Amino acid sequence: MxxxxxxxxxxxxxxxxxxxxxxxxxxxxxxxxxxCICGSDLHLYNGSVPDTRVGMTFGHEFTGVVEExxxxxxxxxxxxxxxxxxxxxxxxxTFCKQGLYGNCHEANPQATAVGGIFGYSHTAGGYNGGQAExxxxxxxxxxxTVIPEGMTLDEAVMLTDVVPTGYQAAEMGGIxxxxxxxxxxxxxxxxxxxxxxWLFGAGRVIIIDQIEYRLEFARNYAQCEAYNFRSxxxxxxFIKKTTESLGADVVIDAVGAEAAGNAMQTITGRKTLMQAxxxxxxxxxxxxxxxxxxxxxxxxxxxxxxxxxIGNVVNKGLTIRANQASVKRLLPKLIEHVQNGVIDPKPLLxxxxxxxxVSDAYRIFSEKLDECIxxxxxxxxxxx
Amino acid sequence: xxxxxxxxxxHIKGWGIDADPKNDPTYPMRNRSKDxxxxxxxxxxxxxxxxxxxxxxxxxxxxxxxxxxxxxxxxSGMIRRLxxxxxxxxxxxxxxxxxxxxxxxVEGIIDDIKHGHFPNIFAEKGMNAEWKYNRKSLIQxxxxxxxxxxxxxLYFRKK
Numbered sequence: 001m002x003x004x005x006x007x008x009x010x011x012x013x014x015x016x017x018x019x020x021x022x023x024x025x026x027x028x029x030x031x032x033x034x035x036c037i038c039g040s041d042l043h044l045y046n047g048s049v050p051d052t053r054v055g056m057t058f059g060h061e062f063t064g065v066v067e068e069x070x071x072x073x074x075x076x077x078x079x080x081x082x083x084x085x086x087x088x089x090x091x092x093x094t095f096c097k098q099g100l101y102g103n104c105h106e107a108n109p110q111a112t113a114v115g116g117i118f119g120y121s122h123t124a125g126g127y128n129g130g131q132a133e134x135x136x137x138x139x140x141x142x143x144x145t146v147i148p149e150g151m152t153l154d155e156a157v158m159l160t161d162v163v164p165t166g167y168q169a170a171e172m173g174g175i176x177x178x179x180x181x182x183x184x185x186x187x188x189x190x191x192x193x194x195x196x197x198w199l200f201g202a203g204r205v206i207i208i209d210q211i212e213y214r215l216e217f218a219r220n221y222a223q224c225e226a227y228n229f230r231s232x233x234x235x236x237x238f239i240k241k242t243t244e245s246l247g248a249d250v251v252i253d254a255v256g257a258e259a260a261g262n263a264m265q266t267i268t269g270r271k272t273l274m275q276a277x278x279x280x281x282x283x284x285x286x287x288x289x290x291x292x293x294x295x296x297x298x299x300x301x302x303x304x305x306x307x308x309x310i311g312n313v314v315n316k317g318l319t320i321r322a323n324q325a326s327v328k329r330l331l332p333k334l335i336e337h338v339q340n341g342v343i344d345p346k347p348l349l350x351x352x353x354x355x356x357x358v359s360d361a362y363r364i365f366s367e368k369l370d371e372c373i374x375x376x377x378x379x380x381x382x383x384x
Numbered sequence: 385x386x387x388x389x390x391x392x393x394x395h396i397k398g399w400g401i402d403a404d405p406k407n408d409p410t411y412p413m414r415n416r417s418k419d420x421x422x423x424x425x426x427x428x429x430x431x432x433x434x435x436x437x438x439x440x441x442x443x444x445x446x447x448x449x450x451x452x453x454x455x456x457x458x459x460s461g462m463i464r465r466l467x468x469x470x471x472x473x474x475x476x477x478x479x480x481x482x483x484x485x486x487x488x489x490v491e492g493i494i495d496d497i498k499h500g501h502f503p504n505i506f507a508e509k510g511m512n513a514e515w516k517y518n519r520k521s522l523i524q525x526x527x528x529x530x531x532x533x534x535x536x537x538l539y540f541r542k543k
Binding site for chain 2: 007008010013025047097100103107112116171174199223302303333343363367369
């Protein structure tokens with residue numbers, strides 16, 4: 001089968017790889033119909049996630065058709081069209097039982113801090129991902145969800161990560177009607193977080209980034225205010241000035257390790273890997289929040305350390321909430337929102353690219369070429 | 385600045401439909417009634433361990449399922465095995481893994497060549513897309529790189 005093959009920082013290609021096999025009675029083999037490239041895939045692509053091994057296939061946002069099921073799979077059958085949450089969850093451990101499906105303790109032997117994630121290095125379990133024609137899906141009765149009739153594949157694939165992560169970013173903010181919400185990062189997740197903040201009754205939503213075309217997209221799609229931090233003297237001072245000097249009730253970090261905007265963070269976090277990515281957005285989020293406010297973090301950072309103003313967290317009495325999205329917990333509500341047209345994720349998928357052009361797709365997304373918001377890969381076998 | 389808080393939000397589809405005073409405190413939250421207070425849940429069946437799987441020393445076992453892509457091998461594998469002797473809490477774990485990743489890139493190139501495949505690094509880096517969408521900047525980078533390299537070569541040759 002054809003599959004994306006990681007060869008080193010900034011180098012990926014398409015190769016023939018062996019077909020995946022059932023390795024556990026609760027596995028399924030899925031023929032991929034759509035596979036997105038996620039902003040967090042760029043951390044792998046840039047070589048900043050430890051234990052990213054050459055030869056691995058990335059891809060944690062995908063839909064597909066069930067081709068084969070293990071002997072202990074009861075909820076899925078061959079031929080089902082499914083969307084597959086990015087987190088691999090057993091449904092049995094103490095964390096899954098509490099709805100913390102992003103924190104499953106039975107899916108990743110290599111690290112205890114992070115659960116299992118498709119195609120996301122050995123630090124997240126060593127699974128090959130969905131940027132391929134076929135993929136092995138463990139715990140097939142737990143995560144994969146049959147795509148409802150009438151829902152397009154583009155809508156479904158966005159429910160595997162972007163929509164739940166954006167929604168949970170807003171949810172973790174504990175937004176109450178009238179709250180001012182600031183989102184750092186106008187990537188797909190940040191834009192979705194800004195859109196979802198309104199569903200919780202936000203009174204004002206502000207998004208901050210440095211890419212003008214993305215800010216314009218966010219302004220139209222999420223109906224929010226959008227500002228370029230390059231044209232602001234200091235984004236934190238700007239937020240303070242526009243909130244009567246108090247700060248925002250809720251601030252969302254939807255950037256993570258690749259943040260720009262602070263030379264020291266960029267050098268120590270992105271160029272020399274002396275910290276686990278650049279923490280500029282988190283730094284700004286903490287300093288922009290109102291005293292007693294909430295900082296919600298969905299931006300992905302590496303496993304070591306980051307330089308953030310923790311003293312200000314203490315002195316301002318902030319609450320920090322953070323997690324990988326619990327996709328399975330949120331899916332029923334979010335499927336309803338997509339079906340009712342409350343959330344329309346399709347416009348975020350600006351680039352439909354054949355899997356055969358995976359190297360170019362990564363470059364386009366990484367370098368933000370051709371006004372790309374988000375690319376989705378379509379394998380040649382998707383149309384079988 | 386216009387006071388947006390005073391605005392009517394009815395033009396925003398779905399405004400406030402998920403507003404809930406109980407959403408504070410919110411997720412992630414513990415559901416103590418379902419917390420098993422220990423590693424004593426009914427584990428799923430165990431995937432047979434028929435490849436080398438490194439596991440964190442912060443857990444007693446290999447998880448019930450695991451990925452089987454790229455087991456540790458070669459020099460990078462030796463470094464990874466060393467890394468997994470230290471905990472996730474230690475630089476002794478993460479720094480060797482980053483080193484192993486870099487060694488693994490060289491191993492990948494050697495392996496490609498051994499199999500008669502010379503990696504097309506320009507294509508792997510997606511330079512076709514760069515040429516198509518960002519040609520001016522690409523040409524600029526190539527010209528600057530060429531001039532800088534030529535100048536450096538000339539300088540050292542004169543010395």
